[in-house]
Amino acid sequence: MRRFFATVPVLLVVLLALASEATAQAVRRVAHVGMLASSCAPGPIGNALSDELRKLGWLEGTTIVIECKEAGGRYDRLPALAADLVRSKPDLIVAFAPPAARAVKEATAEIPIVILYVADPVGMGLVSSLARPGGNMTGVATMVPGEFNGKMLGILRELLPQAKRLAAFINPANEIHQLLFPRDAPPSAATLGFELDVIEVREAGEIPAAIATAKAHGAEALYVVGDPILNNPPNRVPDLASQAGIPSIYLFQSNVQAGGLISYGPDMLALARLGAHYVNRILRGAKPADHWPGLG
Numbered sequence: 001m002r003r004f005f006a007t008v009p010v011l012l013v014v015l016l017a018l019a020s021e022a023t024a025q026a027v028r029r030v031a032h033v034g035m036l037a038s039s040c041a042p043g044p045i046g047n048a049l050s051d052e053l054r055k056l057g058w059l060e061g062t063t064i065v066i067e068c069k070e071a072g073g074r075y076d077r078l079p080a081l082a083a084d085l086v087r088s089k090p091d092l093i094v095a096f097a098p099p100a101a102r103a104v105k106e107a108t109a110e111i112p113i114v115i116l117y118v119a120d121p122v123g124m125g126l127v128s129s130l131a132r133p134g135g136n137m138t139g140v141a142t143m144v145p146g147e148f149n150g151k152m153l154g155i156l157r158e159l160l161p162q163a164k165r166l167a168a169f170i171n172p173a174n175e176i177h178q179l180l181f182p183r184d185a186p187p188s189a190a191t192l193g194f195e196l197d198v199i200e201v202r203e204a205g206e207i208p209a210a211i212a213t214a215k216a217h218g219a220e221a222l223y224v225v226g227d228p229i230l231n232n233p234p235n236r237v238p239d240l241a242s243q244a245g246i247p248s249i250y251l252f253q254s255n256v257q258a259g260g261l262i263s264y265g266p267d268m269l270a271l272a273r274l275g276a277h278y279v280n281r282i283l284r285g286a287k288p289a290d291h292w293p294g295l296g
Contacts, residue, residue: 031064031283034085036078036104037096038228040068044254048269049094049116052276058283071100073204073229075173078103086111092282094275095139097228098176101126105137112288115139116275117268119148119176119226138288139278140271142226149181150188152223155264156249157192160221166194167214167246168223169201169230169237177225185223194221204229204236211240219246226251226265234258 040046050060058064067088069081082103085093092112095101101115105126115121119142127133130141156166166189170177181198189196197217199210207230214222222241224230230237231252238259241248250256251265282288 030062031058031092032088032090033064033066033279033283034088034090034093035066035068035096036071036082036085036093036100037068038071038073038100039232040070043232045096045268045272048272049276052273053279056276056280058280064283073232075099079106082107092279094279098124098174101137102175109136111136112282113137113139114275114278114282114288116271117142117226119143120179123179124175132289134289136288138282138290140275142266142271147184147188149184149225150191152249152251152264153185153188153192153194155262156221156223157194159262160247163220164193164195165197165218166221166223167197167199167217167219168225169199169207169210170225171202171227171229172200173202174227177227181225201230207237208240211237211244211246214246215244222246222248224248224250224255224260231255 053060053064060066067085067090069085071077071081078099082100085104086108090111092114093104093108094114094116095104097117098119101113101118101121102124104113113136115126115137116139118124118126118139121127121133121137121139121141122129127135127137153166157163168181168185170181172178186196197214197219199213201207201210224237231250231254234252234254235258237250238248238255242259247261248255250260250263252268253263253265254268256263
């Protein structure tokens with residue numbers, strides 16, 4: 001009996017020490033993640049990202065705290081919002097779409113950055129290569145650059161074999177539109193027999209006038225190039241295009257579910273879930289510049 005009671009204080013000390021260490025580890029595991037996006041409103045993409053993070057052990061409010069800054073469709077606000085995020089010293093920043101990726105890249109060279117929905121990060125000069133990005137940025141490229149615009153227009157031609165006049169909505173503030181669209185779309189349109197009208201849309205308030213312009217020019221089809229302003233909310237352009245009687249093609253499936261004719265592009269929800277794995281790996285100690293086999 002004496003022997004049993006003699007060991008109890010030692011056992012209690014050990015248990016208390018282990019509990020204290022576990023508590024300290026739990027405190028250290030609460031990660032601070034910043035996000036920069038056109039909109040922080042709940043939606044399928046954000047839900048997919050959050051759900052995958054939960055599966056990986058990151059519970060919001062318990063093991064992870066997420067601070068989202070939204071530009072509300074105004075890309076001129078992104079640099080200031082990115083600076084605000086950097087000042088809050090997060091463990092990592094997630095940037096959605098090219099304008100946000102550029103703003104965060106210019107705001108910090110130290111905090112790890114995960115990018116999502118950037119079609120050509122190499123062409124934009126954000127990373128050195130897809131396999132070995134270098135620096136403090138990594139993530140998921142929406143597509144490998146190539147004849148993507150041509151493929152989109154080819155599908156539209158198959159659906160509308162008699163159509164001659166095509167309107168395309170682009171946002172000149174989106175670097176990907178500046179980089180890929182002029183190179184790929186006009187030659188493809190000419191080859192397919194489309195007369196192409198390029199209509200610039202810099203903010204959401206310009207969309208109704210853009211639809212009216214396309215209609216006035218005799219557009220028989222509409223190509224909506226992927227951009228947060230043009231694609232959110234997903235029913236905005238499809239509703240206006242439908243009212244104008246112009247069939248439309250989109251990058252995002254959500255726009256078709258909201259009334260558009262067709263979409264062609266990557267699985268956006270799958271990309272969000274893949275992005276969560278990059279966030280997870282970095283929060284657990286990986287470096288953005290690392291080569292991560294199996295993750296892209």
